[in-house]
Amino acid sequence: MKVHDRTQLQSMPTKDFNEFVALPREWRRGDDILYWPKNDDYYNIQWLEKLWKYLNDKLSNDLSSLENTNILYALPSTNSTIPSSASSQQANTITLYKLSKNIGLIQMLTSPSKDDLSLQKILGKLNFHCIDAFPEIIRRHPLLHEYVPTLTCQGLLQILRYRLRHTSQLKILQEFNTLLNDSDIKLIRQYISRISSLELDESSIQCIKQLPIFDNSYSAPDSLKYISLTNILYIYESGPKLPIDLQPKSCIIVTDTDSRILLDKLGYVIYDFTHVARYIITTIGGNSVQKQEATTSKITTDYTKTVALGKWLLSYCNSLILNDVLCQESLSSCKLFLNKKQELCSCLQLIDPYFKEKYLPLFDARLLPCQDLLDNDKYLSILKHLKLRTCYNLKCDELIDICEQQKDQNRQQNRVLLADFILEILIHNPKLLDDYSQLKRIVFKQYLNITQWVPVQIERPQHYPQTLTWQGSIDPRRLYVTPRDCTDKSYSYVIGSVCLITSLDIPLEHRGKIDLKEIKIDLLIKHLKTVIHCFMKCTPTEYKNEYSEYSNICKKLYDSISHFDTMEISKEMKMNDITEWIWNGQTFSAPSQVYLIEKTHPLAPYVSIVPYDFYSFSNFFERIGVRYKADSSKIEDILRAQQGDDHFYKWIRDTYSNDHRLLQLVNDAEIKQQQTSNIKTTKIPTSKDEQTRITFSSTLDNSDDKYYLYLP
Structure with missing residues (x-):
């Protein structure tokens, strides 16, 4: 027979109860739940009712002596969540619960x-x-709610508070996120939000803050879906979830009315999404607007997450980026966007492929945004605000890489594009050679000077004589040369026969940016010699067809040569054995044998003269020996060689009135000319009585008669 320790509770004084009350050993082991035989001989429901009657009467203010004993009882219920044994066992037992808050x-x-x-x-x-x-007799005890609260808002917070005291925050987070679904969390949040603001004491507020019942703004497969209000950076609404975890703090996104009501009762400020976006952008850029006490938020360096972050910023922060200069500055240098090589780059490392699209074949895939970014017009517009470069903003080393790449590929079409591109970028980006790093600037200029990238003009330019040598056509295989092996096409007509000409159209104000071959007097004189030689070999037909082209080339040559010193010109003429090089309208004459006089001048028929359309070079011609007036010896030669007219003789007398020798020659020439004109030829005499007969013939009236008229 089972023997129990027991005490007569009816006669036990109150002061001795705590020391001498006797309970079964099983009730004092500390089990949370104990199944006890319903038909026990002594410790049964009747005994428990007497115990609680005594506790209500004598120990209404203190149950500490009975804590951790199984004195709370309840019969099995269909609504109970307590696991039980078989149904037959439940029918024969009562369930005893430990009197504990935990x-x-x-x-x-x-x-x-x-x-x-x-x-x-x-x-x-x-x-x-x-x-x-519980039975009514248990519920009547004033201290029962401290151990077993009723399921109300306050009661729910009470048991949660007890749980939080004895369980780590990490375990609570894991339990809520793994054991509960979205509907469960939403119901808990809704239930707690019904609590009155007057009922919210400090302990309740702290309890709610530690409950992981709020939506985590960071949406990743490995992240917690629900978090608590501890260590929160921002609470925001009306925005997307975040692609990154802002460690060590987190953000909460408000998705329903219950969350908003509860947070408002707790005194939290719910921000607009713009605040969170600005914080993320400035943190990425290294200029966080909110500094924490000991640490600052760190953005992940994970490749996949960084790519997602870049697209997220373009998708959801476009308005902020377009209107906030500080955000633009922060993001412009951050490596958040993929190039076509699937490498992370900043906007300052990429170029806009649709600006000067014709040069697109030149650019390496590392310089171009990935196709996903290019296919979205909105993305591309935002990237431009983030200082997405144009091809004009390429750096020296990047331009060298492009040149080397095209040289390796050896594509003719791309090399033509490359030459145009180098010229255009030198024109539109003066900083490339002016304000850039001195060392890189020197390296780049040296590279351009030793690299064969300048295209040669193979075909003669318009109005260039076909009979005149063109240097570019001599070796058509030499398509590209270094800048110092050729010169600008504006000099085609003055040195085209002795120097290669580039096919690039270089504006006058930008020619100094490329170190082309310098135009010196030796090249001009050599070209002049070639012009004279080719002209003298022309056939009559070629002479007729290309007369004006040669005349125009002479004008351009004289204009270029006129800028040099007379001594230099004379020296080069002697070195090239050139004496006759002044154009007289028909051929070339020596400077001493051609005159700057008009064609109506009395001397003009007897000497070579400079054509009227060459008079703009009068000062130059005069400087190199062309004269306005012939000397006496020249006039003497003319008088001895040919006859003049009265107008010519009169001009000599007026011009050389003091030269008696010349005047005597003029008189002799006139006498000789007069004697020649006075020689008379013999005349045949005619008879005075000879009659002139005029015969008229007529066919009037078909008559054959002839009529003769005789005049005396």
């Missing part, structure tokens, strides 16, 4: 609502003991 025991209302019943199941998932209401 076992997570909560009792239902006598008339639970639908939400109460749903919450009962949720609490069961979290290993809380949610049971039907």
